[in-house]
Amino acid sequence: MDIATGDEKPIRVGAVQAEPVWYDLDGCVDKTIQLINQAAADAAKFWASPKRGFQVPQYRADSVARDSPQMKRIQAVVKKTGMFIVLGYSEREGASIYLAQAFISPDGELIHNRRKIKPTHAERTIWGEGQAESLKTVVDSPFGKIGGLNCWEHLQPLLRYFEYTHRVQIHVLSWPSMFVMPDPEKISWLYHDIREADQRISQNMAMEGATFVICSSQILTEEGLKKNSILAGNPVTKVVHQQLQLFCLPGGGFSQIFGPDGSALCEPIGDGEEGILKADISLSDITKAKIFIDVAGHSARPDMLSLLVNTKAGKLVTMMDM
Incomplete structure (x- = not known):
């Protein structure tokens, strides 16, 4: 904001919709860097990427260590462009992997x-759980308070509420591919696991938290799918692969940017197209929305309803005197 005039400069934000380079770690990093440079060329200051994940054991080898040459390459290009990014990725630590977001x-x-503090359904066979330090979902940045959650963490109401208490202003949802409802004669499918439902989850986050949401x-x-088909005989992935064959590909994308009143701020691109959705946002719009609803402010009743949070990190080994 210009203190002399009171004018607020808009922030250009971007939401990536793209496919990873399957089973090619360096190729995936190259593509990430290309997308960051593409956003920077359009004057974006904030950039968010999707969740990168697929239920396959071979995925482990191409997951990224936090302190790795690949991550440092991404950090270097972020520094060069001067953007703030939230990167959804599969993190490797030792022999374990985690669904993570790098700020x-x-x-x-x-x-x-x-x-991700609790992987969803079949994800639990591959990815581990985040510990207490992952309860921190909001960081300060030159562009405001930035928050982020992964996929169906957005169906954890207590986790969402804890984030709202930290006054998040721009929230990032990192999603995998989600599809339309398949033919009911071919397979029985749950509504909450389709694209329309997860679009509504994203929009609800914006309205409930009165925050900008980058989906x-x-x-x-x-x-x-062909690159993953060689793994279809694995008992962990066979069902997933058979299900994906029922969907119309390419597809699965539903990126969008929502305002703090829940309004969509961009024209969506095709569900099978790659690209970066962009919007110019003003954080003052959050104040307008919170006049009506501020769930961690004037709308709260902590005398009746409150949240207990344990932020103490667990230890693998604790020595005790006998």
Whole structure:
């Protein structure tokens, strides 16, 4: 904001919709860097990427260590462009992997890294759980308070509420590919696991938290499915692969940017297209929305309803005197 005039400069934000380079770690990093440069060329200051994940054991080898040459390459290009990014990725630590989000500041520093605290359904066979440090979902940035959650963490009401208490202003949802309802004669499918439902979850986050929401999603192409088809005989992935064959590919994308009143701020691109959705936002719009609803402010009743949070990190080994 210009203190002399009171004018607020808009912030250009971007939501990526793209497919990873399957089973090619360096290729995926190259593509990430290309997308960051593409956003920077259009004067974006904030950039968010989708959740990167697929239920396959071979995925482990191509997951990224937090302190790795690949992550440092991404940090270097972020520093060069001066953007703030929230990067959805599969993090490797030792022999374990986690669904994670890296918060990288304009000076290229990885200022926060959080892991999905409870992987969803079949994800639990591959990815581990984030611990207490992943309850931190909001960081300060030159562009406001930035928050982030992964996928169906957005169906955890207590986790969402805890984030609202930290006055989040721009929230990032990192999503995998989600599809339309398949033919009921071919397969029985739950509504909450389709694209329309997850679009509504994203929009609800904006309205409930009176925050800007950047919904970034992955797509899946025919070629991507072929690259994963060699794994279809694995008992962990066989069902997933058979289900994906029922969907119309390419598809799965539903990226969007929502205002703090829940309004969509951009024209969506095709569900099978790659691209970056962009919007110019003004944080003062949050104040307008919160006049009506502020769930962690004037709308709250902590005398009746409150949240208990344990932020003490667990230890693998604790020595006790006998």
